[in-house]
Every structure is written in structure tokens, then in C-alpha cells.
Amino acid sequence: MDTLYSLLPIILMFVIFYFLLIRPQQKRQKQVKQMQADLKKGDSVVTIGGLHAAVHAIDESTVVITADGAKFTYDRSAIREVSNSSE
8 A cells, every 4th residue: 555655646647747748739639630631622721831822632642732823742741730711
């Protein structure tokens, strides 16, 4: 029983660490993955490099975007956010 009391602060710190850091990060990753899966033609997006462009075509793992008349091919994972939906 004495061992349990000595390990209790470490266990409590792990539980607090999980709920304050790990769980919110998992939620954010899930939201980003869902956003990248919901991309559609005409959406205005921002890449992880900061390029603002519109989605021209979508493939299973790549996205073709247009910015100032130029077309670029990116992985879906390179899309950071959708700034305006085409709807």
C-alpha cells in the first residue's frame, strides 16, 4: 500500500498530462484530417507554406491548386486550412 501512495503523484501527473496535452492534440489532428478529406473543387485553401490558392482538381492523395494562373500539385497533407468554401 505504501508503494501505491508513492506512485500516486506520478500517475496523477500522467492523467493530467493526458487530458491537457495529448487529448486536445488528437482532436486537432482528427479535425485536420477531416478537413483534408472534405476538400472539393473550388475551395480556397492555404498550404502549410502559406500559399493562398483555389482547388482546381483533387486526386486520392494529391490536390492541384491554382494561384495567379499557375497550377501546383500538392499532397493533401500540405493543405493547412480551407479559408473559403465554394458554396
